[in-house]
């Protein structure tokens with residue numbers, strides 16, 4: 012069962028409306044100097060990001076006010092979201108990540124691998140409910156045929172050419188390339204030519220090999236994650252980027268992770284968004300083995316979101332905290348997620364379908380303007396829907412204060 016910091020404390024930080032100068036005046040001099048540099052549009056160092064990730068009290072209020080001010084200047088009051096559906100086509104996986112409650116061994120009673128008909132049925136149902144995107148990821152299932160990912164993709168695009176397929180994490184790409192004896196450019200190029208629209212920047216967790224050894228020693232390593240992501244970008248396949256926080260990492264790990272994302276973005280410009288994901292500990296081996304001390308949700312999330320000042324994923328937060336995070340520098344509400352089982356298996360109390368109408372109500376409730384977008388940040392229903400101009404805006408917003 013997850014728990015929160017007292018809501019009065021969370022709201023005192025998130026709903027503080029005082030002018031940013033006044034909030035800064037109450038902050039400690041060192042924090043004030045960092046925030047002033049961020050407000051002046053200067054790039055912050057790893058050490059400065061690490062310092063922000065340790066803020067509390069008035070320093071945290073100043074951080075959140077600064078992030079909201081920069082968000083307002085950069086992108087105004089629009090809060091975008093995408094109508095999408097997750098399809099987790101198999102939960103069979105041999106990788107055994109210690110933070111994952113979704114995976115099953117093939118002999119477990121509730122192990123499943125959807126056939127093509129089931130997958131296509133889910134895509135059709137999603138389109139019928141207004142989805143512009145399906146997001147497909149699954150376990151690393153050793154029983155799947157080598158070209159399974161390509162074949163699922165091809166069949167979806169053959170039947171539903173207009174749907175944007177956002178699929179296959181770097182871990183799945185690594186495994187697919189290995190199974191087919193292809194190198195990454197050839198494998199990703201094959202998926203791109205088969206209609207892959209973009210790749211989730213998941214399986215990143217914290218991009219530090221020592222942390223990854225604790226979380227999952229069989230998982231794609233840092234060098235390979237970067238190689239796959241940058242290869243995709245070079246081949247014209249955009250990806251998202253993520254961080255998973257709240258487990259064994261330190262503020263320094265998060266700061267260096269953000270810096271790595273920023274460096275990749277400067278080099279390739281291929282990230283469409285950055286999604287911080289809070290670790291859901293309840294049903295995980297990591298927690299049951301006593302390797303993590305659960306932290307309350309709320310202030311830590313505002314701190315992370317404000318420091319990243321990037322895209323919001325409400326899935327791990329719950330609606331109220333997601334709403335309040337819009338005051339911590341966020342300008343995207345993520346997706347409707349018609350089906351999301353990975354977070355729920357881990358114990359998330361949020362993560363099931365939220366309708367576009369509900370998202371719009373939540374966004375308006377914070378005095379902001381909801382806008383439905385495509386996966387690549389075009390406007391739904393407008394010409395040039397998959398435009399690039401917001402992606403370049405997004406590039407500026409990648410960890411501006413990290």
Ligand code: SF4
Nearest residue numbers: 104106107108111150
């Ligand atoms: S996170 Fe992914 S790769 Fe790791 S055990 Fe879970 S399903 Fe498998």
